[in-house]
Amino acid sequence: MKLSPTAYVILGMVSREPRSGYEIKALVDNSTRFFWTASYGQIYPELKKLSKAGLIEGVDAPTGERKRTVYAITEAGEAALREWLRERPETYEMRDEGLLKLFFAGVLPREEAVEIVRSMRQRHDRLVERLRSIEPKALEKEDPYPLLVLRGGIEFNEWFAGWCKRMESQLLDPAAMKGAADV
Amino acid sequence: MKLSPTAYVILGMVSREPRSGYEIKALVDNSTRFFWTASYGQIYPELKKLSKAGLIEGVDAPTGERKRTVYAITEAGEAALREWLRERPETYEMRDEGLLKLFFAGVLPREEAVEIVRSMRQRHDRLVERLRSIEPKALEKEDPYPLLVLRGGIEFNEWFAGWCKRMESQLLDPAAMKGAADV
DNA sequence: TCTGGATATATCGGAGCGATATATCTGCCT
DNA sequence: AGGCAGATATATCGCTCCGATATATCCAGA
Numbered sequence: 001m002k003l004s005p006t007a008y009v010i011l012g013m014v015s016r017e018p019r020s021g022y023e024i025k026a027l028v029d030n031s032t033r034f035f036w037t038a039s040y041g042q043i044y045p046e047l048k049k050l051s052k053a054g055l056i057e058g059v060d061a062p063t064g065e066r067k068r069t070v071y072a073i074t075e076a077g078e079a080a081l082r083e084w085l086r087e088r089p090e091t092y093e094m095r096d097e098g099l100l101k102l103f104f105a106g107v108l109p110r111e112e113a114v115e116i117v118r119s120m121r122q123r124h125d126r127l128v129e130r131l132r133s134i135e136p137k138a139l140e141k142e143d144p145y146p147l148l149v150l151r152g153g154i155e156f157n158e159w160f161a162g163w164c165k166r167m168e169s170q171l172l173d174p175a176a177m178k179g180a181a182d183v
Numbered sequence: 184m185k186l187s188p189t190a191y192v193i194l195g196m197v198s199r200e201p202r203s204g205y206e207i208k209a210l211v212d213n214s215t216r217f218f219w220t221a222s223y224g225q226i227y228p229e230l231k232k233l234s235k236a237g238l239i240e241g242v243d244a245p246t247g248e249r250k251r252t253v254y255a256i257t258e259a260g261e262a263a264l265r266e267w268l269r270e271r272p273e274t275y276e277m278r279d280e281g282l283l284k285l286f287f288a289g290v291l292p293r294e295e296a297v298e299i300v301r302s303m304r305q306r307h308d309r310l311v312e313r314l315r316s317i318e319p320k321a322l323e324k325e326d327p328y329p330l331l332v333l334r335g336g337i338e339f340n341e342w343f344a345g346w347c348k349r350m351e352s353q354l355l356d357p358a359a360m361k362g363a364a365d366v
Numbered sequence: 367t368c369t370g371g372a373t374a375t376a377t378c379g380g381a382g383c384g385a386t387a388t389a390t391c392t393g394c395c396t
Numbered sequence: 397a398g399g400c401a402g403a404t405a406t407a408t409c410g411c412t413c414c415g416a417t418a419t420a421t422c423c424a425g426a
Contacts, residue, residue: 012283020373022374026373034277035277036278037413038414039413039415040414041415041416043375044375063421067420067421081287085295086295089281092306093277094218094277097273103329106326113328145286145288145296152282203405209404221382223385223406224407224408247391248391250405
């Protein structure tokens with residue numbers, strides 16, 4: 001049975017304890033967000049599909065008058081999750097408008113190209129701060145992998161910010177940019 | 184006038200010399216591919232839109248019986264491109280199935296979690312090789328920015344491969360992974 | 367008591383991507 | 397010479413996915 005990656009996000013998120021669609025979405029936004037997102041438009045239909053397929057099981061858990069269904073993983077679901085984890089990861093994509101702009105920066109005067117990398121650096125500096133603020137929570141958990149990935153994200157953004165800084169210097173050093181097309 | 188990022192990819196790609204949709208696609212696949220892609224399904228309709236908006240100009244340049252239109256940027260197009268380049272970059276996304284799997288690796292025995300980072304490392308090692316093979320071509324051009332971005336891509340993938348290597352060691356060192364949930 | 371924000375589910379439009387269909391051209395092998 | 401594979405060129409389709417929003421209930425604090 002072929003499932004979408006989003007299906008496995010759900011399986012993973014309910015694998016430790018039962019959760020509602022809303023909770024799953026909130027979890028994704030606070031953890032996997034920087035390398036994998038999921039929208040309500042994917043989560044709710046997928047929950048029904050997985051439920052029908054017997055990989056998760058929904059249990060009514062209303063709050064007063066408000067409907068609420070929490071989903072727990074089944075044995076079949078655990079098996080499917082583990083099977084997927086054992087397969088070689090495929091999808092790897094990146095979309096960075098900053099790099100795209102830098103790529104075309106030849107039509108700008110040099111000082112304006114510098115502005116692009118400055119903006120990029122700022123973004124990654126902020127991302128580092130944001131991820132660091134999450135770290136204490138990840139430290140409390142007994143599962144070490146989310147923490148490992150989070151720290152990876154921090155180091156990655158530090159690296160990226162550093163690269164931007166180096167490029168900033170390089171762009172400001174005429175000797176290093178011989179041949180630059182200053183329009 | 185609000186344009187899609189893909190529109191600016193096209194403007195950028197035709198800003199130095201006129202090109203056909205097919206050439207633009209080939210260029211994207213060989214240069215911006217690792218941080219920004221574009222499909223035929225975007226490029227051809229967008230070429231018509233931009234042409235209608237007066238930002239590019241199509242000229243028939245058939246090869247024998249085969250129709251062919253090359254598009255050149257107009258002054259309005261150059262202005263639009265520069266304006267966009269001056270705006271702060273917004274979009275920044277990453278989708279990495281490997282990190283996602285690593286995030287959920289707690290349900291696997293340790294040795295299998297190691298396999299995930301091994302796969303990831305392999306991918307980035309290969310990407311480094313592939314990008315390095317493009318470098319000589321970028322060195323020939325007078326525009327330094329594509330080369331700068333390409334080298335950034337190489338360094339980034341080297342960094343990522345290195346991180347994977349470190350994680351591999353860490354996962355294999357029991358002391359460093361105290362609390363790991365070896366199922 | 368009222369209100370704003372959190373919880374909870376559902377859905378829609380638009381964008382983007384991969385794949386494929388169609389057609390012509392070119393170079394190479396036999 | 398013929399023919400075939402692969403490159404050039406344009407067009408289109410289905411699918412997935414994301415952001416935004418609609419609806420409704422709950423709860424905490426002013």
